[in-house]
Amino acid sequence: MELYREPGYDKVTVAEIAAHAGLTPRTFFRHFADKREVLFFGTDEVEALVVEGIMTAAEGTPALEVVATALTPIAKLNDEDPVHADYARQRHLVIQAYGELRERELGKHASLASAISTALRSRGVAGPAAKLAAETGLAAFTVGFERWIDDPKRRGMRAHVREAMRELGSVVRGSVVLGHAR
Amino acid sequence: MELYREPGYDKVTVAEIAAHAGLTPRTFFRHFADKREVLFFGTDEVEALVVEGIMTAAEGTPALEVVATALTPIAKLNDEDPVHADYARQRHLVIQAYGELRERELGKHASLASAISTALRSRGVAGPAAKLAAETGLAAFTVGFERWIDDPKRRGMRAHVREAMRELGSVVRGSVVLGHAR
Numbered sequence: 001m002e003l004y005r006e007p008g009y010d011k012v013t014v015a016e017i018a019a020h021a022g023l024t025p026r027t028f029f030r031h032f033a034d035k036r037e038v039l040f041f042g043t044d045e046v047e048a049l050v051v052e053g054i055m056t057a058a059e060g061t062p063a064l065e066v067v068a069t070a071l072t073p074i075a076k077l078n079d080e081d082p083v084h085a086d087y088a089r090q091r092h093l094v095i096q097a098y099g100e101l102r103e104r105e106l107g108k109h110a111s112l113a114s115a116i117s118t119a120l121r122s123r124g125v126a127g128p129a130a131k132l133a134a135e136t137g138l139a140a141f142t143v144g145f146e147r148w149i150d151d152p153k154r155r156g157m158r159a160h161v162r163e164a165m166r167e168l169g170s171v172v173r174g175s176v177v178l179g180h181a182r
Numbered sequence: 183m184e185l186y187r188e189p190g191y192d193k194v195t196v197a198e199i200a201a202h203a204g205l206t207p208r209t210f211f212r213h214f215a216d217k218r219e220v221l222f223f224g225t226d227e228v229e230a231l232v233v234e235g236i237m238t239a240a241e242g243t244p245a246l247e248v249v250a251t252a253l254t255p256i257a258k259l260n261d262e263d264p265v266h267a268d269y270a271r272q273r274h275l276v277i278q279a280y281g282e283l284r285e286r287e288l289g290k291h292a293s294l295a296s297a298i299s300t301a302l303r304s305r306g307v308a309g310p311a312a313k314l315a316a317e318t319g320l321a322a323f324t325v326g327f328e329r330w331i332d333d334p335k336r337r338g339m340r341a342h343v344r345e346a347m348r349e350l351g352s353v354v355r356g357s358v359v360l361g362h363a364r
Contacts, residue, residue, distance in 0.1 A: 062356035124361025179306020
């Protein structure tokens with residue numbers, strides 16, 4: 001991660017990243033398809049964890065609540081492990097700084113949304129509702145994550161995600177209204 | 183569009199597309215960055231139209247309703263112009279069939295969400311609520327679009343989008359619940 005910040009993601013070579021990690025480039029490519037993938041290492045495990053959460057949720061639980069609960073372990077990890085939290089913040093800065101990383105992030109986000117939606121469907125939620133619960137739950141989670149990143153008071157990520165979920169309720173109920181035109 | 187279906191998006195060359203449209207490859211590249219962009223021609227205009235809709239919406243209107251209303255002209259065009267509707271359906275099939283097109287579509291979707299969110303903020307909606315209204319409004323619109331594409335009864339796109347918006351309300355209110363585990 002240091003190398004992605006200085007000299008910078010676009011300047012560092014795979015040979016440098018591999019050497020930094022004590023690997024040969026050949027071993028590097030056995031683990032990662034390209035230097036983008038290093039930043040997304042572990043996202044498959046996160047996806048599996050979230051799906052597992054949905055598959056084991058209690059019958060009768062509202063679908064959106066199930067999605068929120070299934071995503072909670074990610075926020076919990078950031079709240080309880082400062083090293084992980086610091087990594088998450090730095091990783092976010094690096095991704096935001098490069099178009100091709102933002103693009104990969106969008107792809108991973110879409111893949112997670114699709115996995116959540118599929119899991120909800122297999123729990124009997126109809127297709128359109130499953131997709132809406134996945135997309136809105138993830139949107140609230142992302143808003144909470146971004147607020148957590150920017151919070152000068154350093155409140156926990158779970159608190160920010162809960163707040164974003166409440167905000168989602170206000171938006172959909174229609175209690176967030178437009179102000180005057182410019 | 184015919185060339186993207188047969189011989190297929192991956193097989194057709196820029197020279198063939200240009201010739202089909204009566205252009206030289208040089209003229210083609212003056213209008214499009216690459217052969218992907220042909221399929222996304224007009225998305226900037228759509229974005230401008232949606233933003234305009236938000237900027238001119240009445241003060242006091244709920245933000246999510248504003249987003250839904252601003253997106254309506256797109257659905258209306260599909261409902262009123264069969265040629266446009268047919269193009270939209272074929273375009274969707276081509277995009278879904280190729281990873282690199284789906285990726286570009288994700289980028290365009292993110293750009294539209296960001297433009298909607300920025301427009302809402304400039305109308306006095308707080309950042310997190312603006313982002314949530316943009317993301318949830320677009321998610322409902324997309325679900326409505328996909329149902330419209332798949333509808334054997336060929337009901338109008340506006341009806342499908344309205345239905346998806348109602349469904350969004352049910353999901354967020356918590357009235358969509360999980361069934362039994364597999």
